Amino acid sequence: MTRLKLAIQKSGRLAEESLALLERSGLKFAKSKDKLFWFGETLPIDLMLVRDDDIPRLLLAGVCQLGIVGGNVAEEKALEQGLDARTGFAPLVGLGFGRCRLMLAAPEQSAIQGAQDLTGQRLATSYPQLTRRYLNERGVSADIVVLNGAVEIAPSMGAAEAIVDLVSTGTTLRANHLAVVDEVLVSEAGLYRCPNALSPEAEALIDTLMTRIEGVRQANETKYVMMHAPKNKLTEITALLPGAEAPTVLTLEGSPDRVALHAVCTEQVFWEHLERLKAAGASAILVLPVEKMLA
Numbered sequence: 481m482t483r484l485k486l487a488i489q490k491s492g493r494l495a496e497e498s499l500a501l502l503e504r505s506g507l508k509f510a511k512s513k514d515k516l517f518w519f520g521e522t523l524p525i526d527l528m529l530v531r532d533d534d535i536p537r538l539l540l541a542g543v544c545q546l547g548i549v550g551g552n553v554a555e556e557k558a559l560e561q562g563l564d565a566r567t568g569f570a571p572l573v574g575l576g577f578g579r580c581r582l583m584l585a586a587p588e589q590s591a592i593q594g595a596q597d598l599t600g601q602r603l604a605t606s607y608p609q610l611t612r613r614y615l616n617e618r619g620v621s622a623d624i625v626v627l628n629g630a631v632e633i634a635p636s637m638g639a640a641e642a643i644v645d646l647v648s649t650g651t652t653l654r655a656n657h658l659a660v661v662d663e664v665l666v667s668e669a670g671l672y673r674c675p676n677a678l679s680p681e682a683e684a685l686i687d688t689l690m691t692r693i694e695g696v697r698q699a700n701e702t703k704y705v706m707m708h709a710p711k712n713k714l715t716e717i718t719a720l721l722p723g724a725e726a727p728t729v730l731t732l733e734g735s736p737d738r739v740a741l742h743a744v745c746t747e748q749v750f751w752e753h754l755e756r757l758k759a760a761g762a763s764a765i766l767v768l769p770v771e772k773m774l775a
């Protein structure tokens with residue numbers, strides 16, 4: 481019987497959301513005591529809990545067939561092994577969490593305004609491969625100082641003139657009086673697979689998992705919207721619903737001029753949408769989450 485191994489981060493920024501996504505996709509695991517290997521009970525997919533940095537290598541070596549990891553780590557490790565990350569090790573599907581950007585940043589008062597100013601300067605980073613690719617693509621030669629942590633303090637310590645580091649809110653940069661100069665890479669967590677071909681059963685299992693994950697992701701963005709609306713405003717009101725196809729229209733007992741309208745909205749529904757619906761004559765507007773979807 482075919483079983484697949486799926487690697488996720490044991491603890492850290494991606495751990496919780498990776499597991500939650502798999503559980504929402506219908507995977508349940510028997511959690512073993514040592515907590516490094518969890519047996520899949522609902523699908524023949526077992527979990528390996530590891531450091532995120534190890535996930536690309538486990539996939540490229542074929543130890544695990546599937547993995548959830550940030551694009552930043554996947555691309556860095558693929559380049560390290562001489563693979564073109566953009567074509568040779570692309571995610572099966574982007575997962576929409578763990579979003580961050582790898583940024584070139586320099587001290588606020590620095591003369592470094594762009595890649596062209598980096599020639600002969602020292603750049604501190606934990607991502608030497610992505611930094612090298614960025615510099616090469618711009619024909620700039622600079623020294624890369626590899627640091628595995630505390631990259632943001634390198635300039636004030638006199639260890640580098642600029643840095644290439646991950647940024648999400650930008651608080652860390654600001655706290656260290658650094659300013660963004662350029663974007664090196666946009667990243668989010670993705671589902672990755674081993675590059676080698678697998679048995680037809682294994683490939684079918686991967687397809688099943690992907691379809692479910694896509695369903696969960698779609699359901700996250702999808703809302704079921706219900707309201708009462710004037711019968712003569714149906715076209716106008718339908719046009720105000722974000723990403724909705726033909727709504728269901730139901731009669732309301734005892735009110736000939738108004739109807740109940742139900743619609744599936746495949747884009748985010750904001751307060752502004754509801755306010756516009758109300759202004760157009762809708763009332764009793766309800767927005768409900770959608771748990772599962774199979775289009």
Ligand code: PRT
Pocket residue numbers: 489490491492493494530531532533549550551552553578579580645646647648649650651652653667668669
């Ligand atoms: O132990 P293990 O090796 O598994 O984990 P780790 O410590 O290497 O990684 P972890 O858990 O910190 O991050 C895992 C992944 O989360 C990263 O590889 C990215 O894909 C993603 N991610 C998303 C981030 C951030 N956002 C982020 N902000 N990873 C790191 N950061 C850092 C950033 O560099 C800065 O130092 O968090 C700090 C705060 O950022 P600001 O901009 O909000 O101040």
Ligand code: ZN
Pocket residue numbers: 531532533
């Ligand atoms: Zn790590």
